[in-house]
Amino acid sequence: MSGASSSTRRHGGPPMPTRKSADAIALLKADHRHVEDLFEKAGKARGDRKQALVRKICTELAIHTMIEEEIFYPCCKGQIEDEDVLDEAYVEHDGAKVLIAELLQSDPDAEFFDAKVKVLSEMIKHHVKEEERRAEGLFAQARKAGLDVDQLGEMLMARKQALMKAVEEGRDLPAPHTRSYTGHTLIQDAPVAVAT
Numbered sequence: 001m002s003g004a005s006s007s008t009r010r011h012g013g014p015p016m017p018t019r020k021s022a023d024a025i026a027l028l029k030a031d032h033r034h035v036e037d038l039f040e041k042a043g044k045a046r047g048d049r050k051q052a053l054v055r056k057i058c059t060e061l062a063i064h065t066m067i068e069e070e071i072f073y074p075c076c077k078g079q080i081e082d083e084d085v086l087d088e089a090y091v092e093h094d095g096a097k098v099l100i101a102e103l104l105q106s107d108p109d110a111e112f113f114d115a116k117v118k119v120l121s122e123m124i125k126h127h128v129k130e131e132e133r134r135a136e137g138l139f140a141q142a143r144k145a146g147l148d149v150d151q152l153g154e155m156l157m158a159r160k161q162a163l164m165k166a167v168e169e170g171r172d173l174p175a176p177h178t179r180s181y182t183g184h185t186l187i188q189d190a191p192v193a194v195a196t
Contacts, residue, residue: 022150022154025139026153027156027157028139034060035061041053054108054117059167062173063173065093069090071155072142073086076141076142079147080142080144080145082141085136086138088130089131096120097178099116100176102116
């Protein structure tokens with residue numbers, strides 16, 4: 001992770017790159033590795049421990065999507081070669097936000113809880129793979145476009161620290177915004193029973 005040095009961990013979070021070495025891509029990749037680790041731990045946990053880990057995952061992902069959508073993605077718009085990857089990233093975020101909202105209002109005994117955690121994990125793995133692809137990924141394109149990843153890193157870190165502080169103080173994060181999903185009507189129903 002290009003030049004990211006760690007400072008102290010805050011409440012089990014990823015190592016925060018220092019102000020001096022704040023590289024946007026290093027910071028975002030550190031978030032990715034941290035959430036991957038949390039998913040692995042949640043997969044082995046049960047009961048209250050699992051619920052705490054899933055809540056941590058959801059909080060980390062909520063903050064990550066906010067800083068990417070508020071700062072990183074807008075800076076990529078009009079600068080990167082293949083903007084389809086940016087559009088896909090917004091759609092992937094919106095799908096994750098739906099599952100995050102579901103999980104935050106649920107507990108480990110609820111029907112579909114484990115399935116939602118698993119699907120969220122798979123969605124995030126795919127999203128990370130797309131962002132981090134060597135030549136065509138969003139991060140590679142941002143570097144190739146000459147974005148000032150150091151300045152962006154400082155902006156991302158400042159926003160992330162403010163959001164983390166809000167969480168530490170017991171305040172709610174801002175409600176997530178959907179960027180790609182439009183109005184729709186869904187009917188909540190039980191799974192379809194097999195006809196006999």
